[in-house]
Amino acid sequence: xxxxxxxxxxxxxxxxxxxxxxxxxxxxxxxxxxxxxxxxxxxxxxxxxxxxxxxxxxxxxxxxxxxxxxxxxxxxxxxxxxxxxxxxxxxxxxxxxxxxxxxxxxxxxxxxxxxxxxxxxxxxxxxxxxxxxxxxxxxxxxxxxxxxxxxxxxxxxxxxxxxxxxxxxxxxxxxxxxxxxxxxxxxxxxxxxxxxxxxxxxxxxxxxxxxxxxxxxxxxxxxxxxxxxxxxxxxxxxxxxxxxxxxxxxxxxxxxxxxxxxxxxxxxxxxxxxxxxxxxxxxxxxxxxxxxxxxxxxxxxxxxxxxxxxxxxxxxxxxxxxxxxxxxxxxxxxxxxxxxxxxxxxxxxxxxxxxxxxxxxxxxxxxxxxxxxxxxxxxxxxxxxxxxxxxxxxxxxxxxxxxxxxxxxxxxxxxxxxxxxxxxxxxxxxxxxxxxxxxxxxxxxxxxxxxxxxxxxxxxxxxxxxxxxxxxxxxxxxxxxxxxxxxxxxxxxxxxxxxxxxxxxxxxxxxxxxxxxxxxxxxxxxxxxxxxxxxxxxxxxxxxxxxxxxxxxxxxxxxxxxxxxxxxxxxxxxxxxxxxxxxxxxxxxx
Amino acid sequence: xxxxxxxxxxxxxxxxxxxxxxxxxxxxxxxxxxxxxxxxxxxxxxxxxxxxxxxxxxxxxxxxxxxxxxxxxxxxxxxxxxxxxxxxxxxxxxxxxxxxxxxxxxxxxxxxxxxxxxxxxxxxxxxxxxxxxxxxxxxxxxxxxxxxxxxxxxxxxxxxxxxxxxxxxxxxxxxxxxxxxxxxxxxxxxxxxxxxxxxxxxxxxxxxxxxxxxxxxxxxxxxxxxxxxxxxxxxxxxxxxxxxxxxxxxxxxx
Numbered sequence: 012x013x014x015x016x017x018x019x020x021x022x023x024x025x026x027x028x029x030x031x032x033x034x035x036x037x038x039x040x041x042x043x044x045x046x047x048x049x050x051x052x053x054x055x056x057x058x059x060x061x062x063x064x065x066x067x068x069x070x071x072x073x074x075x076x077x078x079x080x081x082x083x084x085x086x087x088x089x090x091x092x093x094x095x096x097x098x099x100x101x102x103x104x105x106x107x108x109x110x111x112x113x114x115x116x117x118x119x120x121x122x123x124x125x126x127x128x129x130x131x132x133x134x135x136x137x138x139x140x141x142x143x144x145x146x147x148x149x150x151x152x153x154x155x156x157x158x159x160x161x162x163x164x165x166x167x168x169x170x171x172x173x174x175x176x177x178x179x180x181x182x183x184x185x186x187x188x189x190x191x192x193x194x195x196x197x198x199x200x201x202x203x204x205x206x207x208x209x210x211x212x213x214x215x216x217x218x219x220x221x222x223x224x225x226x227x228x229x230x231x232x233x234x235x236x237x238x239x240x241x242x243x244x245x246x247x248x249x250x251x252x253x254x255x256x257x258x259x260x261x262x263x264x265x266x267x268x269x270x271x272x273x274x275x276x277x278x279x280x281x282x283x284x285x286x287x288x289x290x291x292x293x294x295x296x297x298x299x300x301x302x303x304x305x306x307x308x309x310x311x312x313x314x315x316x317x318x319x320x321x322x323x324x325x326x327x328x329x330x331x332x333x334x335x336x337x338x339x340x341x342x343x344x345x346x347x348x349x350x351x352x353x354x355x356x357x358x359x360x361x362x363x364x365x366x367x368x369x370x371x372x373x374x375x376x377x378x379x380x381x382x383x384x385x386x387x388x389x390x391x392x393x394x395x396x397x398x399x400x401x402x403x404x405x406x407x408x409x410x411x412x413x414x415x416x417x418x419x420x421x422x423x424x425x426x427x428x429x430x431x432x433x434x435x436x437x438x439x440x441x442x443x444x445x446x447x448x449x450x451x452x453x454x455x456x457x458x459x460x461x462x463x464x465x466x467x468x469x470x471x472x473x474x475x476x477x478x479x480x481x482x483x484x485x486x487x488x489x490x491x492x493x494x495x496x497x498x499x500x501x502x503x504x505x506x507x508x509x510x511x512x513x514x515x516x517x518x519x520x521x522x523x524x525x526x527x528x529x530x531x532x533x534x535x536x537x538x539x540x541x542x543x544x545x546x547x548x549x550x551x552x553x554x555x556x557x558x559x560x561x562x563x564x565x566x567x568x569x570x571x572x573x574x575x576x577x578x579x580x581x582x583x584x585x586x587x588x589x590x591x592x593x594x595x596x597x598x599x600x601x
Numbered sequence: 602x603x604x605x606x607x608x609x610x611x612x613x614x615x616x617x618x619x620x621x622x623x624x625x626x627x628x629x630x631x632x633x634x635x636x637x638x639x640x641x642x643x644x645x646x647x648x649x650x651x652x653x654x655x656x657x658x659x660x661x662x663x664x665x666x667x668x669x670x671x672x673x674x675x676x677x678x679x680x681x682x683x684x685x686x687x688x689x690x691x692x693x694x695x696x697x698x699x700x701x702x703x704x705x706x707x708x709x710x711x712x713x714x715x716x717x718x719x720x721x722x723x724x725x726x727x728x729x730x731x732x733x734x735x736x737x738x739x740x741x742x743x744x745x746x747x748x749x750x751x752x753x754x755x756x757x758x759x760x761x762x763x764x765x766x767x768x769x770x771x772x773x774x775x776x777x778x779x780x781x782x783x784x785x786x787x788x789x790x791x792x793x794x795x796x797x798x799x800x801x802x803x804x805x806x807x808x809x810x811x812x813x814x815x816x817x818x819x820x821x822x823x824x825x826x827x828x829x830x831x832x833x834x835x836x837x838x839x840x841x842x843x844x845x846x847x848x849x850x851x852x853x854x855x
Contacts, residue, residue, distance in 0.1 A: 053656075053658060053664075053666070054709070054713065056664075056665065056753070056754055057656075057658050057659075057664045057665060057666050058664075059658070059659070059664075061659060061663050061664050061753075062659045062661065062663055062664065106731040106732075107731075109731040109734060109735050110731045112735040112736065113723075113725065113729050113730075113731065113735070113736070113788075114722070114723055115722065115723030115783070115786065115788065115789070117743060117746075117747060117750050118735075120738055120739065120740050120743060122739065122740065123737070123739070124736075124737030124738050124739040124740075124742070125735070125737060126735055145663070145751075148663055148753070149750065152750075156716075156721050156722040156723075156779075157722050157723070159716070159717050159721070159722055160722055168713070191702055191708075220658040220659040220660070220664060221657055221658050221659075221660070222658050253635060254635075254660065254661075256660070256661045257661075320633075320634075320635070321635070343663070347661060347662075350662075350680070351635070351661070460647075460648075460651070461647075461651065462647035462648060505651060506650060506651030506652045507651050507652035507654075509616065509618055509619075509652075510618075511616065511617055511618055511702070511703050512654050512702050512703040512704075512706050513654075514646075514654055514655075515646070515651040515652065
């Protein structure tokens with residue numbers, strides 16, 4: 012057998028989205044001599060950060076405070092946040108926004124040239140830095156272009172990271188496949204930052220790009236890292252029926268309203284009113300995403316939604332904002348609505364419904380981004396830093412990938428200099444062992460089509476692990492996922508057995524990861540017999556239960572029958588759990 | 602219920618290990634009014650032929666992955682709809698002017714290198730740290746460069762540019778638009794460095810003003826205008842080079 016190509020470096024960053032780029036830049040700035048390999052399955056500017064629209068949180072106004080951001084985040088997370096990490100997070104957001112500005116990010120401005128901030132759901136005041144409605148796009152391109160200035164960052168674009176290499180309890184590199192040739196490459200390094208994004212594609216209806224399939228989480232999990240709080244999946248309340256294309260919360264931040272079939276602003280019927288005055292923070296359409304998506308579900312059950320060819324919907328009405336403001340603040344939404352929904356938001360409300368948007372859980376890390384595996388770090392959506400709790404507030408994730416991308420990059424750079432390196436023979440053996448089952452996929456003669464298996468995964472998750480859950484549905488989902496795992500073990504039959512740019516092969520590996528992550532979601536959800544944030548049940552467990560469930564969920568890899576669930580304490584520093592209220596009831600309680 | 606409408610896609614295939622050159626393959630897919638051409642390709646991959654190879658990701662025209670030639674025009678496959686090509690057949694091919702890696706996947710490494718050579722990043726006019734706070738930049742000042750900052754690097758403009766087809770050394774529309782994006786940003790001080798790129802033969806003088814690049818841009822960037830804006834400055838520098846003793850065009854000016 013031909014020897015595998017090997018790339019020796021000091022730090023491997025897996026993923027070229029916002030978190031990965033920020034981590035790579037931070038590492039290169041801190042230690043210019045460090046050899047940083049940025050390994051990404053797509054060219055960095057194709058990463059899913061590009062599709063974030065609305066904004067990135069960071070205290071900017073004189074009438075705002077870090078306490079305000081802290082309290083909103085912890086309340087928004089239904090007290091499942093690790094408050095020590097939230098404190099550090101809110102303290103660092105603004106400097107990161109300023110840093111991005113100094114790297115050229117075109118944040119939207121006020122007339123006098125100072126940056127502008129907009130309202131977002133669950134936030135007490137205007138706190139979301141934005142670049143029209145292409146915030147993620149501008150952040151990602153700014154970070155990517157800035158990364159070109161650092162000679163220490165060596166990019167490996169379109170290299171698919173297939174596995175972590177772990178020896179004696181420590182990470183020592185990754186196995187990747189060069190997509191163009193299909194050839195394996197062994198990256199050796201004593202530190203690895205996973206910045207691989209979320210796993211929203213385990214569901215059929217989602218806002219996510221096709222690449223958001225959870226490999227980073229699955230890789231860590233396969234090497235013994237328990238995934239944390241995986242039951243908390245965010246449904247974004249406003250997406251296009253059918254495609255799930257995102258219609259930013261920034262629409263509501265600018266004053267857009269949601270109405271049902273009868274033209275009623277129905278959110279007033281779900282503890283978010285009254286309707287006036289408007290806009291008003293933390294009320295009505297500026298409530299948190301979990302509450303809004305749940306309200307849609309009730310409206311749909313009650314038959315007060317509108318039927319569209321792509322499923323039921325409510326109406327997002329921007330007309331009262333006027334054409335000039337819509338075009339200035341929401342140009343992409345206007346173009347997306349016109350092209351993909353066939354409506355002009357200047358004249359007609361946009362039909363919207365919830366779709367899966369974000370994975371609150373992930374690889375557990377401390378505030379420096381360190382995961383519970385020596386040499387492994389994680390940042391961005393694949394990580395569970397503890398800041399989002401049971402429900403992430405909009406605009407906290409773009410802030411997160413900057414704050415914790417930088418932290419993880421710096422911590423990993425330090426670790427890389429101090430850790431010992433593995434012997435050559437060990438690395439070759441590990442890489443060979445990791446490669447064998449991947450190559451086996453190409454030789455498989457029997458099995459099912461990938462699209463059939465993926466369709467079944469989507470059906471199971473939408474049906475059993477949806478916006479509302481119950482014991483019976485979750486039992487069924489766990490059983491069905493196990494059965495799907497059996498079918499997967501029976502083989503995937505690929506049409507394409509060649510090595511050159513074989514995307515079917517990559518998709519098969521992505522699917523394996525997605526199924527593994529889906530099982531942690533279903534099992535974690537079943538074990539949480541309460542309702543909190545984005546995890547709501549319509550059985551006997553429809554209330555929050557702080558006595559038993561003010562805890563994080565850890566889904567450990569099991570022995571083959573499914574994940575093993577453990578609950579561990581949440582860190583509470585200064586905000587004692589109380590009733591989570593929005594609208595009039597929430598005012599004065601913050 | 603009536604049968605769903607069907608359309609035939611003629612897709613360019615090329616596998617470097619198996620084919621001596623590109624060939625065409627026909628697939629017939631059912632489609633609905635809202636299906637993009639990308640969704641047609643995905644239907645083929647899922648149900649008819651898993652070996653058909655193409656890039657895609659966001660499916661909402663912001664990631665820039667799925668550019669291809671559709672009935673001879675450079676388009677994002679996610680941004681155009683099968684209904685508009687009915688009754689078909691519709692021809693889908695790899696983007697013009699790039700080497701093909703496989704089927705609809707082109708080799709874009711040349712563009713990625715060019716992006717670096719034009720210094721498409723902010724070179725601060727003055728050093729600042731986050732403690733110094735943000736620059737002040739008025740909406741009017743932003744407007745100077747803002748349209749150029751909308752480039753998603755989808756490369757449709759390169760497929761549209763005849764000059765790039767003939768002279769692959771030409772920096773090309775997107776790279777020169779991004780160069781101008783930073784040159785026009787009042788926070789930037791790197792225009793001197795970029796002049797060398799502009800003035801070189803591969804710079805703005807490679808452009809012969811066809812303007813097709815701006816027509817095909819899905820994001821309203823106007824690379825032709827960016828290039829034109831630079832020709833005047835470049836011409837002036839060229840003439841000045843003749844008048845000022847001891848300086849020649851292309852000489853290091855830092």
